[in-house]
Amino acid sequence: MASWKPYDEMKVMGQRQPRLDGPEKVTGRARYTYDQRPPGMLYGVLLTSPHAAARVVAIDADRARALPGVRAVLTDIHPTGNVRFAGEYVAAVAAVNKQVALDAVALIEVNWQTRAHVVTLWEAIDEDAPRVFADKDNVTESERGDGDVDAGFSQAETIVEAEFFTQVQTHSPLETHGSVAAWDGDELTVWDSTQAVHGVREGLAKALEMPANKVRVICHHMGGGFGAKLGPGAYSVIAAKLARQAGAPVQLMLSRKDQHLSVGNRPDSWQQLKLGATKDGQFTAFECTTWGSGGIGGRGGVSQPYVYSFPAWKQQHHDVATNTGGARAFRAPGRPQACFAMEQIIDEMAWKLGLDPLDVRLRNDGNETRHEQWRIGAERIDWPRWRRREPGAGAGPIKRGVGMGASIWFTGGRGTKAQMDILSDGTVEVRCGTQDLGTGTRTLVAAVAAEELGLPIAAINARIGDSDFPYSGGSGGSTTAPSVAPAIKNTAEKAKAELAIVVARHLGVAADTLSFVDGTVRVASGQTLSWREACAMLGANAVSVQGEWQEGLSGSNVAGCQFAEVEVDTETGRISVIKVVAVADCGLIVDRLTTESQVNGAVIQGISYALLEERIMDSETGRMVNADFENYKVLGALETPEIDVILYDQPERGVIGIGEPPTIPTSAAVANAVYHAIGVRLRDLPMTPDKVLRALEGA
Amino acid sequence: MNEHKNDNEEAQSAVSRRGFLKGIGGGFIGSAAVGTGLLGEQAAAAVTGPPTMSGPQRITLHINGTQRQLDVEPRTTLLEALRDRLQLTGSKEVCDRGQCGACTVLIDGVAVLACMTLAADVGQREVTTVEGLAPEGQMNDLQQAFVAQDALMCGFCTPGFVMAGEALLRTNPTPTAGEIRMGVSGNVCRCGTYPKVFEAIEVTAKKRRS
Ligand code: FES
Numbered sequence: 001m002a003s004w005k006p007y008d009e010m011k012v013m014g015q016r017q018p019r020l021d022g023p024e025k026v027t028g029r030a031r032y033t034y035d036q037r038p039p040g041m042l043y044g045v046l047l048t049s050p051h052a053a054a055r056v057v058a059i060d061a062d063r064a065r066a067l068p069g070v071r072a073v074l075t076d077i078h079p080t081g082n083v084r085f086a087g088e089y090v091a092a093v094a095a096v097n098k099q100v101a102l103d104a105v106a107l108i109e110v111n112w113q114t115r116a117h118v119v120t121l122w123e124a125i126d127e128d129a130p131r132v133f134a135d136k137d138n139v140t141e142s143e144r145g146d147g148d149v150d151a152g153f154s155q156a157e158t159i160v161e162a163e164f165f166t167q168v169q170t171h172s173p174l175e176t177h178g179s180v181a182a183w184d185g186d187e188l189t190v191w192d193s194t195q196a197v198h199g200v201r202e203g204l205a206k207a208l209e210m211p212a213n214k215v216r217v218i219c220h221h222m223g224g225g226f227g228a229k230l231g232p233g234a235y236s237v238i239a240a241k242l243a244r245q246a247g248a249p250v251q252l253m254l255s256r257k258d259q260h261l262s263v264g265n266r267p268d269s270w271q272q273l274k275l276g277a278t279k280d281g282q283f284t285a286f287e288c289t290t291w292g293s294g295g296i297g298g299r300g301g302v303s304q305p306y307v308y309s310f311p312a313w314k315q316q317h318h319d320v321a322t323n324t325g326g327a328r329a330f331r332a333p334g335r336p337q338a339c340f341a342m343e344q345i346i347d348e349m350a351w352k353l354g355l356d357p358l359d360v361r362l363r364n365d366g367n368e369t370r371h372e373q374w375r376i377g378a379e380r381i382d383w384p385r386w387r388r389r390e391p392g393a394g395a396g397p398i399k400r401g402v403g404m405g406a407s408i409w410f411t412g413g414r415g416t417k418a419q420m421d422i423l424s425d426g427t428v429e430v431r432c433g434t435q436d437l438g439t440g441t442r443t444l445v446a447a448v449a450a451e452e453l454g455l456p457i458a459a460i461n462a463r464i465g466d467s468d469f470p471y472s473g474g475s476g477g478s479t480t481a482p483s484v485a486p487a488i489k490n491t492a493e494k495a496k497a498e499l500a501i502v503v504a505r506h507l508g509v510a511a512d513t514l515s516f517v518d519g520t521v522r523v524a525s526g527q528t529l530s531w532r533e534a535c536a537m538l539g540a541n542a543v544s545v546q547g548e549w550q551e552g553l554s555g556s557n558v559a560g561c562q563f564a565e566v567e568v569d570t571e572t573g574r575i576s577v578i579k580v581v582a583v584a585d586c587g588l589i590v591d592r593l594t595t596e597s598q599v600n601g602a603v604i605q606g607i608s609y610a611l612l613e614e615r616i617m618d619s620e621t622g623r624m625v626n627a628d629f630e631n632y633k634v635l636g637a638l639e640t641p642e643i644d645v646i647l648y649d650q651p652e653r654g655v656i657g658i659g660e661p662p663t664i665p666t667s668a669a670v671a672n673a674v675y676h677a678i679g680v681r682l683r684d685l686p687m688t689p690d691k692v693l694r695a696l697e698g699a
Numbered sequence: 700m701n702e703h704k705n706d707n708e709e710a711q712s713a714v715s716r717r718g719f720l721k722g723i724g725g726g727f728i729g730s731a732a733v734g735t736g737l738l739g740e741q742a743a744a745a746v747t748g749p750p751t752m753s754g755p756q757r758i759t760l761h762i763n764g765t766q767r768q769l770d771v772e773p774r775t776t777l778l779e780a781l782r783d784r785l786q787l788t789g790s791k792e793v794c795d796r797g798q799c800g801a802c803t804v805l806i807d808g809v810a811v812l813a814c815m816t817l818a819a820d821v822g823q824r825e826v827t828t829v830e831g832l833a834p835e836g837q838m839n840d841l842q843q844a845f846v847a848q849d850a851l852m853c854g855f856c857t858p859g860f861v862m863a864g865e866a867l868l869r870t871n872p873t874p875t876a877g878e879i880r881m882g883v884s885g886n887v888c889r890c891g892t893y894p895k896v897f898e899a900i901e902v903t904a905k906k907r908r909s
């Protein structure tokens with residue numbers, strides 16, 4: 001099995017390395033898909049359905065086609081003509097500029113035959129609700145479990161039952177989904193804002209019925225994805241078709257509204273939980289009935305029982321279809337919902353039993369890593385002081401409290417290939433068909449290569465984000481770092497070995513007497529060459545090798561815990577998060593600086609989920625009423641708390657992914673802190689001031 | 700420029716739908732309104748009806764120390780002019796309606812949302828974009844601090860944050876922590892870079908003072 005060199009011998013990995021594409025990004029030179037401007041490029045705009053359930057009877061686009069400046073019009077882009085949510089794509093236009101394209105879209109007349117729709121979970125589970133799919137119930141039931149739940153509850157000395165609700169959250173990456181498509185004869189190049197260049201290539205080839213080796217997908221920079229950009233998009237196919245019809249490149253980026261409606265979300269949930277425990281806080285059984293609506297995707301999974309060990313448990317789950325955009329993987333799918341409910345019922349149990357909520361967790365947490373993390377986090381937030389404060393005990397209208405939550409995420413690596421060239425002038429290029437979502441993957445690639453070759457990171461030209469480069473999978477499930485880092489190491493190792501053979505031959509020594517350190521090549525006998533001198537020996541025969549992912553360099557099962565301190569204004573209902581302590585399991589850290597940023601970002605998204613974000617559907621019209629950034633609120637600078645990021649190093653576990661885990665427990669920790677502050681529990685996300693005031697009134 | 704000029708001649712008859720749409724309170728209703736009766740007809744009427752202002756106008760923009768002539772329609776925003784006509788794609792369009800700050804530029808040193816500004820209204824005033832802070836790619840001190848502190852992740856919001864930070868430091872060289880937050884409170888970052896953005900601005904303020 002492959003292994004990393006000892007952590008304390010590492011010179012590049014594990015350091016605080018500013019990201020390599022930083023200078024391009026801060027100066028505006030980085031070209032995202034949105035910024036591509038191939039010569040003659042046209043602007044595409046979609047016509048989307050205003051109806052949540054309808055059939056397209058006819059589309060008349062004659063006036064649009066006649067508008068000067070319009071170069072392509074597609075009226076056959078909907079696969080069936082049977083629309084199931086407001087926001088589905090039904091026609092598209094490409095024109096010389098965006099304004100003309102918008103004008104043209106407004107001239108398209110659609111004859112609709114509308115049907116009854118259902119856009120909320122509550123309505124959809126009603127027996128008489130309109131069906132989203134004619135041939136299928138809106139609700140699909142499933143059951144999972146382990147052990148004898150009835151026996152477990154009969155052993156319980158205390159039982160707590162509670163109900164929780166979480167909202168639909170949209171991914172809201174700042175760069176919307178979109179593509180620029182350009183044909184050169186029968187070859188297609190697509191710049192795509194994607195989490196999977198290879199996946200998009202395969203998907204496009206299939207959809208366009210063309211060979212995959214004639215499709216190239218490029219994503220040098222992309223403005224966030226969070227799970228929503230893992231698959232090939234219908235908009236990419238439409239862009240390619242518009243470009244073919246127009247005979248010119250076409251850019252088709254979704255509008256902010258399209259983004260909220262049509263390219264995924266985190267499903268909502270309704271969770272009825274029942275927890276049994278002995279009087280010293282040992283869990284005996286857990287049971288829950290859950291619902292989640294994934295729109296037309298149907299799936300609304302809630303990953304119960306989350307994190308803790310239960311001798312017996314049962315989950316009865318209901319996936320609910322609605323006439324809304326389908327759910328997509330969103331930063332730890334199914335986990336934040338489950339964590340929010342589970343951590344609160346555990347808290348409730350602890351306070352009810354008169355026990356320390358932390359002690360109850362430790363007693364039922366089977367994860368050894370997290371035991372240590374709980375200890376670290378508790379110390380940082382000064383839990384021993386806070387635990388003495390009774391919930392709601394603070395004097396005055398503004399009250400403070402502390403709460404906690406835990407997480408686990410599987411992550412782990414998988415097949416990735418890479419290629420490395422070492423040229424005779426000493427330059428190094430490494431190519432890998434992965435992509436950088438803003439997570440720092442480009443920097444990671446260079447850091448791993450530099451470490452292996454004994455070079456500074458600036459010496460490596462890391463090229464990623466192109467399906468012409470060796471295969472790497474989609475960036476999802478926090479698998480990118482553990483997939484890519486081992487492949488780069490293996491590739492660099494092989495390249496180094498080839499270089500060593502050439503240098504050894506020149507020097508008349510054995511290759512295994514050479515070592516590559518600090519930009520030099522050292523011979524055991526004492527001679528030292530600079531890296532450049534060594535590479536010059538390659539002459540016309542550059543090193544060019546391929547390597548791939550190896551077992552033993554990456555890890556999985558990422559544990560973490562968080563503590564949040566909040567302040568609640570009981571007069572206005574406003575919750576302010578003051579501080580979050582995030583203890584994150586990091587395995588072997590490749591770049592400490594970008595890892596910190598990942599944790600910050602995950603916590604911030606978690607607070608945003610806890611306090612602000614919510615897709616609001618209007619039952620009457622079947623439309624989302626807040627499909628913008630004014631009424632769909634994303635956490636801003638003023639609401640950002642102090643975040644104490646604790647990277648819990650475990651280099652012996654290899655490289656792991658950190659993108660998802662730290663967003664899971666934040667909303668739960670905040671909710672428990674709110675309870676600790678005001679003595680009243682909020683069971684419904686987002687925890688907006690109106691809900692706080694209502695809860696206080698009911699108390 | 701030539702290629703764009705032709706584009707505009709062709710587009711002339713399309714008149715100012717944007718003005719119309721902005722007038723009824725939304726820049727982006729096309730998709731929802733089509734074929735739904737009243738709004739669809741109104742939108743159509745706006746295209747064929749009497750224009751309030753129409754046709755391209757020749758304007759000169761003073762951008763990043765240079766003068767750029769271009770023909771714009773009255774409805775063309777400064778953001779479109781920068782991104783689609785002048786290839787200055789550093790300023791981003793994220794919401795297209797003043798809700799995110801990604802399109803922030805400086806006009807005479809003051810932070811302005813380019814998506815909410817009509818190109819034809821800019822006049823003689825000096826526009827500075829994120830590219831203009833780094834002539835020949837040389838980052839200014841604030842941009843360097845953004846990189847050093849890792850105040851960017853996907854980077855899509857970053858030009859807007861850099862410009863908001865720059866505007867803040869020009870008007871208030873000694874901002875408090877609260878003033879820094881306030882200074883970038885009109886900017887949205889989905890990746891969650893705020894803590895490091897605060898650090899980058901603070902570090903730069905200190906440096907500029909010394
Ligand atoms: S694009 Fe101008 S404020 Fe959002």
Ligand code: FES
Binds near residue numbers: 223438851855856
């Ligand atoms: S860095 Fe991605 S939105 Fe701010």
